[in-house]
Amino acid sequence: MSGDLKAKVEGWLDVHWDSINNRQVGTAIYDAKTWLAKVVDAGYATPTWPVKWYGLGLSWKEARVIEDAFQARSAKGWGRDRYHLGAITIFKLGSDALKTELLYELLTGPICCLLYSEPGAGSDLAGVRTRAVKDGDGFVVTGQKVWTSNAVEAEYGMLLTRTDMDAAKHQGITFFIFPMKQPGVEVRPINQITGESEFNEVFITEARVSERFIIGEYNQGWKSFQTAIASERLIMGQGITARLGGTAAEKVPALLQLAHKHGVLQDPVLRQDVAQALAYRQLNALNMLRAKGEIMKNGASSLSSLGKLAMSRIQHGEARISAKILGPQVLFNETEDALNANFDGAKAYMNSIGGGTDQIQRNIIAERVLGLPKSMDISRNIPFKDIKSG
């Protein structure tokens, strides 16, 4: 059965995908839109979905056969039922009418950006203040979103808005799929402390979104959002396990190379620091290998929730020790090593703040893994307009 499928997919790819030039057979350059349409039409983009929604009604195991065939030829467009958050969310929560209207366009376009966090709603995401006010058959949206990747390219964003100021925090939220290419949507890159600009602020001023583009129910957006975020966490988990092939034994860790190069491996204090830093990195890699095994066996592993905390300790620690290795020369961004040490020191916050701070992660671990009682949220059961902000 899966042998037949494998042969079929490989045959299809042989006809349509030029794996030497990484483009569609018979074309001069790779054109994403036409190629993705071809994959979607064949059902290979979302094979686990029903035929009616561009799928083949296959199991995850069978879908894996398709993904493997695509990956072996570096062909694009596979696994959109696993990785395209916008499409997955519309597939799971959208009405048939919304699916008919948007799903094909989403699947053949770039990924959606996420319009979740706001300057006043980071860790406490349900505190979003971007307003969506009913106006005719649609809504007028005004507010500010932050930490949005891919905001420039995205044609759609998944948008959390406040639609009822009198309801309690979690009850007055509506979740939209929001068209980005329209007047009133301004994207400004954020200058990060690393000197990079991976994220954007999105300023929305009286932009419009149709009532048809509500994901789930009006004012019940928090529930819909939970479904979307669950898909996102699953993707992040898959990312971790996909990157970790076979063994956790590293070749030569970069920190050790740096210490060796600068001749500090005779210093007994630095030796302890370097050794412990290498140990933390190897221990985390071993834990993630164990998590991978547990996920394969039981479908889940509580260990994967520990990786973020472990990684923060690793990254902040390695940056600190790199600076010690360089000594006062780290004050000058005149060498590659100093530049790297200073960059890494700043970049480590990406892990310990991004995707929810480590402090929020500790709450999650304590409550969901260790079973400790949930923290109180004094803003949970009062009208949203009465919640203090600042």
Add this chain to the structure above:
Amino acid sequence: MLEFSGEERQAICDTFDRLLSDNANEEALRKLIETESGFDNSLWQKMAELGLTGLMVDPDYDGIGANIQEAEALMEVAGKYLYNGPFISSCVVAPALLQASSNLSMVGPHLKNIASGNSIFAIAGCGQTGDWTQPPTVNAIQNADGWELSGPAHFITHALTASHCLVIANEGGERAAFLVDMNDCLVPAKYQSTDDRTLRLSNITFHGSQALRLESVGEKQIDDALHLALIALAGEQVGGMRAMFKITIQYLNTRFQFGEPIGRFQALKHMAADLLVDVESASTVARIAAQTMASGSGDSELLTYLAAFTCADNFRKVTADAIQLHGGIAYTMEHPAHLYWRRAQTGQWLYASSDKLRDLYLLEMEAKL
């Protein structure tokens, strides 16, 4: 060596767990540490009946012939109860050294006696530094009757309980292993005043004690035996920290202040979450190090050192924070937390300091440069 499945290993552990639960629970431990020897021989004989004392003894000598993976798993159970019998010296290190000897007719009866519970072995591996990786402080000299040992040996566990002692001694500038009948020791061992009352430590100064040499046991075999001890100890520390952590989480859920369980306070939650990383990292590396050693693959030494200092340091960290998380109740002798915390300190120095082991790990890493 025999191969055990995960289920079989679990079954042995469950049996051991029931035995310790009945015979070596906290109440029994507290009584035991007040006795002279601190050792429960009747429990040891029950372990022998179950075959546990012969765990790593070859089936040719009435043992089970298991490998370090089973020993590590059993030591996790031992650690849970702070079980203090001479398992590592008599059932892990001694069988390894004896079985490495080429003189099978000499060691055979001893192996059988270990398995049957008739003999108990102590190991003397270091001097006053407590570091097994440094040159031995006991010297071996050949005489007309065989070998005689002279010099001090320190940090010997269960010296007064043991019928025999294996001594790592200097023989012409190299390490070699010697068998001593404890009755032949001219100067008897004395228990030292340990802060950790759950584990007896002694020193012995040999003055020409008669000894038998374990033929073909040299530097490599002695290092291998030390590595087995380190992994077994790591397993014990994992068991200990898991037990202490579990007690602590239960307490956070059941102790009320300000009208709510104290586990709702983030200051305590965050400490607990951080400790979970340490507990799981230790569990993972102890088991993987044992598995890697059993399979004989190349990274075994590196993983052994990593497991050794990680489990030693994390055991101390988890038990220290456990006392703080409990508050006043764990500042009392009646509460078991200090027993775990004190045992954890012993583990940071036994065989080698965790700082030394961290350095050895780095040396293994440097070899890749």
